[in-house]
Amino acid sequence: MPVPARVPVEYSEEVREALHEGRAVVALESNVITHGLPYPDNAATARKVEAAVRAGGAVPATVCVDGGAIRVGMTDADIERFASLPGIPKVSSRDLPVVLAGGGPGATTVASSVVAAELAGIRWFSSAGIGGVHRGAQETFDVSSDLIQFTRSRVAVVCAGAKMILDLGLTLEYLETHCVPVVAYRSDDFPAFYCRTSGHRAPHRIDDETRLARAVEAHRALGSPTSFLITTPVREEDAIDSAEVDAAIREAVAAAARDGVSGQGLTKYLMRAVDRATDGRSARANMAVLATCAETAGRLAAAHSALTSDGPAASGGTDR
Numbered sequence: 048m049p050v051p052a053r054v055p056v057e058y059s060e061e062v063r064e065a066l067h068e069g070r071a072v073v074a075l076e077s078n079v080i081t082h083g084l085p086y087p088d089n090a091a092t093a094r095k096v097e098a099a100v101r102a103g104g105a106v107p108a109t110v111c112v113d114g115g116a117i118r119v120g121m122t123d124a125d126i127e128r129f130a131s132l133p134g135i136p137k138v139s140s141r142d143l144p145v146v147l148a149g150g151g152p153g154a155t156t157v158a159s160s161v162v163a164a165e166l167a168g169i170r171w172f173s174s175a176g177i178g179g180v181h182r183g184a185q186e187t188f189d190v191s192s193d194l195i196q197f198t199r200s201r202v203a204v205v206c207a208g209a210k211m212i213l214d215l216g217l218t219l220e221y222l223e224t225h226c227v228p229v230v231a232y233r234s235d236d237f238p239a240f241y242c243r244t245s246g247h248r249a250p251h252r253i254d255d256e257t258r259l260a261r262a263v264e265a266h267r268a269l270g271s272p273t274s275f276l277i278t279t280p281v282r283e284e285d286a287i288d289s290a291e292v293d294a295a296i297r298e299a300v301a302a303a304a305r306d307g308v309s310g311q312g313l314t315k316y317l318m319r320a321v322d323r324a325t326d327g328r329s330a331r332a333n334m335a336v337l338a339t340c341a342e343t344a345g346r347l348a349a350a351h352s353a354l355t356s357d358g359p360a361a362s363g364g365t366d367r
Protein backbone atom coordinates (compact mmCIF):
# COMPACT_ATOMS: atom_id res chain seq x y z
CA MET A 48 0.00 0.00 0.00
CA PRO A 49 1.75 3.24 -1.14
CA VAL A 50 2.56 5.69 1.68
CA PRO A 51 0.48 8.87 1.21
CA ALA A 52 2.63 11.53 -0.53
CA ARG A 53 1.11 14.21 1.66
CA VAL A 54 -0.14 14.49 5.25
CA PRO A 55 -3.93 14.56 5.47
CA VAL A 56 -5.09 17.84 7.01
CA GLU A 57 -8.68 17.87 8.26
CA TYR A 58 -10.23 21.32 8.63
CA SER A 59 -13.30 22.24 10.63
CA GLU A 60 -15.97 23.82 8.40
CA GLU A 61 -15.48 27.21 10.05
CA VAL A 62 -11.71 27.22 9.53
CA ARG A 63 -11.99 25.99 5.95
CA GLU A 64 -14.47 28.76 5.11
CA ALA A 65 -12.38 31.48 6.82
CA LEU A 66 -9.25 30.43 4.94
CA HIS A 67 -11.16 30.24 1.68
CA GLU A 68 -12.49 33.77 2.18
CA GLY A 69 -9.08 35.13 3.25
CA ARG A 70 -10.28 35.95 6.78
CA ALA A 71 -7.93 35.93 9.77
CA VAL A 72 -7.31 32.54 11.41
CA VAL A 73 -5.15 31.93 14.51
CA ALA A 74 -3.83 28.41 15.19
CA LEU A 75 -3.66 27.24 18.81
CA GLU A 76 -1.78 24.33 20.41
CA SER A 77 -3.42 21.39 22.18
CA ASN A 78 -0.46 20.30 24.35
CA VAL A 79 -1.32 23.10 26.72
CA ILE A 80 -4.70 21.34 27.17
CA THR A 81 -3.34 17.86 27.86
CA HIS A 82 -0.12 18.76 29.69
CA GLY A 83 -0.39 22.43 30.62
CA LEU A 84 -3.29 22.44 33.06
CA PRO A 85 -5.29 19.86 35.07
CA TYR A 86 -8.88 18.91 34.18
CA PRO A 87 -11.37 20.68 34.09
CA ASP A 88 -9.35 23.93 34.07
CA ASN A 89 -7.71 22.78 30.85
CA ALA A 90 -10.98 22.37 28.92
CA ALA A 91 -12.39 25.64 30.29
CA THR A 92 -9.18 27.43 29.34
CA ALA A 93 -9.12 25.99 25.81
CA ARG A 94 -12.66 27.32 25.29
CA LYS A 95 -11.75 30.71 26.79
CA VAL A 96 -8.73 30.93 24.50
CA GLU A 97 -10.83 30.19 21.41
CA ALA A 98 -13.40 32.80 22.53
CA ALA A 99 -10.57 35.31 23.02
CA VAL A 100 -9.33 34.81 19.45
CA ARG A 101 -12.88 35.49 18.24
CA ALA A 102 -13.12 38.59 20.45
CA GLY A 103 -9.95 39.81 18.75
CA GLY A 104 -11.62 39.39 15.36
CA ALA A 105 -10.23 36.12 14.03
CA VAL A 106 -11.24 32.46 13.78
CA PRO A 107 -9.51 30.06 16.24
CA ALA A 108 -8.08 26.77 14.95
CA THR A 109 -6.95 24.51 17.78
CA VAL A 110 -4.59 21.91 16.33
CA CYS A 111 -4.15 18.24 17.23
CA VAL A 112 -3.28 14.91 15.63
CA ASP A 113 -5.94 12.21 15.46
CA GLY A 114 -6.85 9.28 13.26
CA GLY A 115 -3.72 9.61 11.15
CA ALA A 116 -4.45 13.21 10.22
CA ILE A 117 -3.60 16.70 11.42
CA ARG A 118 -6.81 18.27 12.71
CA VAL A 119 -7.09 22.04 12.26
CA GLY A 120 -10.03 23.36 14.26
CA MET A 121 -10.88 20.90 17.04
CA THR A 122 -14.57 20.54 17.87
CA ASP A 123 -15.79 21.14 21.41
CA ALA A 124 -16.14 17.37 21.77
CA ASP A 125 -12.49 16.96 20.66
CA ILE A 126 -11.40 19.48 23.29
CA GLU A 127 -13.41 17.70 25.99
CA ARG A 128 -11.90 14.34 24.98
CA PHE A 129 -8.32 15.67 24.89
CA ALA A 130 -8.82 17.43 28.22
CA SER A 131 -10.18 14.38 30.02
CA LEU A 132 -8.48 11.38 28.38
CA PRO A 133 -5.27 10.41 30.21
CA GLY A 134 -2.18 9.37 28.28
CA ILE A 135 -2.60 11.44 25.12
CA PRO A 136 1.04 11.90 24.06
CA LYS A 137 2.72 15.30 23.81
CA VAL A 138 3.67 15.65 20.13
CA SER A 139 6.53 17.91 19.11
CA SER A 140 7.65 18.29 15.50
CA ARG A 141 9.79 15.15 15.42
CA ASP A 142 6.97 13.05 16.91
CA LEU A 143 4.45 14.01 14.22
CA PRO A 144 5.30 11.27 11.66
CA VAL A 145 5.22 8.51 14.27
CA VAL A 146 1.91 9.60 15.83
CA LEU A 147 0.35 10.19 12.39
CA ALA A 148 1.40 6.70 11.29
CA GLY A 149 0.06 5.24 14.54
CA GLY A 150 -3.38 6.70 13.94
CA GLY A 151 -3.89 7.67 17.60
CA PRO A 152 -4.48 11.07 19.25
CA GLY A 153 -1.59 13.47 19.88
CA ALA A 154 -1.44 16.89 21.55
CA THR A 155 0.65 19.33 19.55
CA THR A 156 3.25 21.58 21.15
CA VAL A 157 4.15 25.06 19.88
CA ALA A 158 6.66 23.41 17.51
CA SER A 159 4.33 20.88 15.91
CA SER A 160 1.44 23.38 15.89
CA VAL A 161 3.40 25.83 13.74
CA VAL A 162 4.33 22.96 11.39
CA ALA A 163 0.62 22.19 11.13
CA ALA A 164 -0.35 25.85 10.77
CA GLU A 165 2.03 26.40 7.86
CA LEU A 166 0.89 23.15 6.20
CA ALA A 167 -2.73 24.29 6.60
CA GLY A 168 -2.08 27.76 5.18
CA ILE A 169 -2.60 29.50 8.54
CA ARG A 170 -0.31 32.49 9.01
CA TRP A 171 -0.82 33.13 12.76
CA PHE A 172 -0.32 31.07 15.91
CA SER A 173 -0.71 31.93 19.58
CA SER A 174 0.28 30.35 22.87
CA ALA A 175 1.31 32.12 26.05
CA GLY A 176 4.53 30.22 26.82
CA ILE A 177 7.03 29.03 24.27
CA GLY A 178 9.68 26.48 25.10
CA GLY A 179 13.23 27.82 25.28
CA VAL A 180 16.75 27.24 26.50
CA HIS A 181 16.55 25.48 29.87
CA ARG A 182 18.57 26.63 32.87
CA GLY A 183 21.81 24.63 32.93
CA ALA A 184 21.56 23.94 29.20
CA GLN A 185 25.34 24.38 29.11
CA GLU A 186 25.47 20.89 30.71
CA THR A 187 22.10 19.32 29.78
CA PHE A 188 21.92 20.67 26.23
CA ASP A 189 18.18 20.97 26.90
CA VAL A 190 16.89 23.45 24.34
CA SER A 191 13.21 23.20 23.39
CA SER A 192 12.54 22.08 19.84
CA ASP A 193 10.12 25.04 19.72
CA LEU A 194 13.17 27.24 19.10
CA ILE A 195 14.49 25.05 16.30
CA GLN A 196 11.08 24.93 14.68
CA PHE A 197 10.95 28.75 14.72
CA THR A 198 13.93 28.64 12.36
CA ARG A 199 11.94 26.52 9.87
CA SER A 200 8.25 27.48 9.99
CA ARG A 201 7.03 30.70 8.46
CA VAL A 202 4.29 31.57 10.95
CA ALA A 203 3.69 34.72 13.04
CA VAL A 204 3.79 33.55 16.69
CA VAL A 205 2.12 35.67 19.38
CA CYS A 206 3.22 34.73 22.91
CA ALA A 207 3.91 36.13 26.38
CA GLY A 208 7.56 35.23 26.08
CA ALA A 209 8.86 32.20 27.91
CA LYS A 210 8.60 30.98 31.49
CA MET A 211 11.09 31.91 34.16
CA ILE A 212 11.82 28.17 34.49
CA LEU A 213 13.98 28.74 31.41
CA ASP A 214 17.12 30.77 30.80
CA LEU A 215 15.50 33.73 29.06
CA GLY A 216 18.77 35.49 28.25
CA LEU A 217 20.05 32.44 26.41
CA THR A 218 16.64 31.98 24.76
CA LEU A 219 16.88 35.52 23.36
CA GLU A 220 20.48 34.88 22.29
CA TYR A 221 19.37 31.74 20.45
CA LEU A 222 16.57 33.61 18.62
CA GLU A 223 19.03 36.35 17.60
CA THR A 224 21.63 33.84 16.38
CA HIS A 225 19.02 32.13 14.22
CA CYS A 226 17.69 35.39 12.75
CA VAL A 227 14.20 35.01 14.23
CA PRO A 228 12.57 38.47 14.46
CA VAL A 229 11.38 39.26 17.99
CA VAL A 230 9.07 42.27 18.37
CA ALA A 231 7.51 43.36 21.65
CA TYR A 232 4.01 44.72 20.99
CA ARG A 233 3.39 47.90 23.03
CA SER A 234 6.09 47.11 25.58
CA ASP A 235 9.87 47.49 25.89
CA ASP A 236 10.76 44.18 27.49
CA PHE A 237 10.65 40.53 26.51
CA PRO A 238 7.95 39.26 28.89
CA ALA A 239 8.19 36.12 31.03
CA PHE A 240 4.81 34.43 30.81
CA TYR A 241 3.07 35.15 34.14
CA CYS A 242 5.61 37.88 34.96
CA ARG A 243 5.37 41.20 33.17
CA THR A 244 9.05 41.25 32.26
CA SER A 245 11.99 38.86 31.95
CA GLY A 246 14.34 41.71 32.79
CA HIS A 247 15.63 41.64 29.24
CA ARG A 248 14.83 44.34 26.68
CA ALA A 249 13.20 43.11 23.48
CA PRO A 250 15.19 43.82 20.29
CA HIS A 251 12.27 45.76 18.80
CA ARG A 252 9.06 47.46 19.93
CA ILE A 253 6.08 48.20 17.67
CA ASP A 254 2.91 49.81 19.02
CA ASP A 255 0.85 50.13 15.84
CA GLU A 256 -1.02 47.03 14.59
CA THR A 257 -0.78 47.97 10.90
CA ARG A 258 2.94 48.65 11.15
CA LEU A 259 3.36 45.25 12.83
CA ALA A 260 1.35 43.62 10.01
CA ARG A 261 3.64 45.34 7.48
CA ALA A 262 6.69 43.97 9.29
CA VAL A 263 5.20 40.46 9.13
CA GLU A 264 4.57 40.93 5.39
CA ALA A 265 8.07 42.30 4.82
CA HIS A 266 9.55 39.31 6.65
CA ARG A 267 7.63 37.01 4.32
CA ALA A 268 8.55 39.02 1.21
CA LEU A 269 12.23 38.72 2.18
CA GLY A 270 11.85 34.96 1.84
CA SER A 271 13.04 34.35 5.38
CA PRO A 272 12.38 30.75 6.43
CA THR A 273 11.81 31.65 10.11
CA SER A 274 8.81 32.42 12.30
CA PHE A 275 8.12 35.98 13.39
CA LEU A 276 7.85 36.24 17.19
CA ILE A 277 5.56 38.88 18.69
CA THR A 278 5.35 39.22 22.46
CA THR A 279 2.62 40.73 24.59
CA PRO A 280 2.91 40.78 28.40
CA VAL A 281 0.47 39.31 30.91
CA ARG A 282 -1.89 42.01 32.28
CA GLU A 283 -0.84 43.68 35.55
CA GLU A 284 -3.86 42.25 37.37
CA ASP A 285 -3.02 38.70 36.26
CA ALA A 286 0.76 38.86 36.80
CA ILE A 287 2.75 37.11 39.52
CA ASP A 288 5.62 38.84 41.29
CA SER A 289 8.81 37.58 39.63
CA ALA A 290 10.81 37.44 42.89
CA GLU A 291 8.22 35.11 44.43
CA VAL A 292 7.97 32.84 41.43
CA ASP A 293 11.74 32.86 40.89
CA ALA A 294 12.26 31.33 44.35
CA ALA A 295 9.66 28.64 43.56
CA ILE A 296 11.32 27.95 40.20
CA ARG A 297 14.80 27.63 41.68
CA GLU A 298 13.43 25.10 44.18
CA ALA A 299 11.57 23.22 41.39
CA VAL A 300 14.69 23.07 39.19
CA ALA A 301 16.70 21.72 42.14
CA ALA A 302 13.95 19.17 42.93
CA ALA A 303 13.88 18.04 39.28
CA ALA A 304 17.64 17.42 39.44
CA ARG A 305 17.22 15.52 42.72
CA ASP A 306 14.34 13.47 41.26
CA GLY A 307 16.28 12.86 38.03
CA VAL A 308 13.55 14.47 35.88
CA SER A 309 14.69 15.64 32.45
CA GLY A 310 13.72 15.60 28.77
CA GLN A 311 10.10 15.67 27.58
CA GLY A 312 8.59 15.55 31.06
CA LEU A 313 10.66 18.37 32.56
CA THR A 314 8.53 21.33 31.48
CA LYS A 315 5.34 19.82 32.92
CA TYR A 316 7.13 18.75 36.13
CA LEU A 317 8.43 22.29 36.72
CA MET A 318 5.08 23.90 35.96
CA ARG A 319 3.24 21.64 38.41
CA ALA A 320 5.87 22.27 41.11
CA VAL A 321 5.50 26.04 40.70
CA ASP A 322 1.69 25.71 40.79
CA ARG A 323 1.95 23.95 44.16
CA ALA A 324 4.48 26.44 45.51
CA THR A 325 2.22 29.38 44.57
CA ASP A 326 -1.01 27.73 45.82
CA GLY A 327 -2.33 27.51 42.27
CA ARG A 328 -1.82 31.21 41.53
CA SER A 329 0.60 30.39 38.71
CA ALA A 330 -2.03 28.12 37.12
CA ARG A 331 -4.59 30.92 37.31
CA ALA A 332 -2.09 33.34 35.80
CA ASN A 333 -1.38 30.70 33.13
CA MET A 334 -5.06 30.56 32.19
CA ALA A 335 -5.37 34.35 32.11
CA VAL A 336 -2.30 35.00 29.99
CA LEU A 337 -3.26 32.31 27.47
CA ALA A 338 -6.54 34.17 26.88
CA THR A 339 -5.06 37.69 26.72
CA CYS A 340 -2.37 36.48 24.33
CA ALA A 341 -5.00 34.87 22.13
CA GLU A 342 -7.10 38.06 22.02
CA THR A 343 -4.07 40.09 20.96
CA ALA A 344 -3.24 37.45 18.34
CA GLY A 345 -6.79 37.69 17.00
CA ARG A 346 -6.52 41.47 16.70
CA LEU A 347 -3.11 41.34 15.01
CA ALA A 348 -4.19 38.61 12.61
CA ALA A 349 -7.30 40.64 11.70
CA ALA A 350 -5.15 43.76 11.08
CA HIS A 351 -2.81 41.66 8.95
CA SER A 352 -5.69 40.16 7.01
CA ALA A 353 -7.08 43.66 6.32
CA LEU A 354 -3.68 44.71 5.04
CA THR A 355 -3.11 41.72 2.80
CA SER A 356 -6.57 41.23 1.43
CA ASP A 357 -7.16 44.61 -0.19
CA GLY A 358 -5.48 47.80 -1.40
CA PRO A 359 -2.34 48.35 -3.48
CA ALA A 360 -0.04 47.51 -0.56
CA ALA A 361 -1.36 44.01 -0.72
CA SER A 362 -0.67 43.61 -4.42
CA GLY A 363 3.06 43.24 -3.88
CA GLY A 364 4.39 46.44 -5.40
CA THR A 365 2.78 49.56 -6.84
CA ASP A 366 3.01 51.13 -10.32
CA ARG A 367 5.87 53.62 -10.42
Ligand code: PSU
Nearest residue numbers: 078079083156157158176178191192314
Ligand atom coordinates in the same frame (compact mmCIF):
# COMPACT_ATOMS: atom_id res chain seq x y z
N1 PSU B 1 5.34 26.75 28.16
C1 PSU B 1 4.30 26.93 28.99
N2 PSU B 1 3.29 26.03 29.06
C2 PSU B 1 3.30 24.93 28.26
C3 PSU B 1 4.38 24.77 27.35
C4 PSU B 1 5.40 25.66 27.31
O1 PSU B 1 4.28 27.92 29.71
O2 PSU B 1 2.40 24.09 28.30
C5 PSU B 1 4.41 23.60 26.44
C6 PSU B 1 4.18 24.08 25.02
O3 PSU B 1 3.36 23.14 24.35
C7 PSU B 1 5.58 24.05 24.45
C8 PSU B 1 6.17 22.86 25.17
O4 PSU B 1 5.59 23.84 23.04
O5 PSU B 1 5.68 22.96 26.49
C9 PSU B 1 7.67 22.90 25.17
O6 PSU B 1 8.08 21.65 25.71
P1 PSU B 1 9.65 21.32 25.74
O7 PSU B 1 10.28 22.30 26.68
O8 PSU B 1 9.73 19.88 26.20
O9 PSU B 1 10.13 21.51 24.29
Ligand code: MN
Nearest residue numbers: 189190191310
Ligand atom coordinates in the same frame (compact mmCIF):
# COMPACT_ATOMS: atom_id res chain seq x y z
MN1 MN C 1 13.59 19.58 26.31
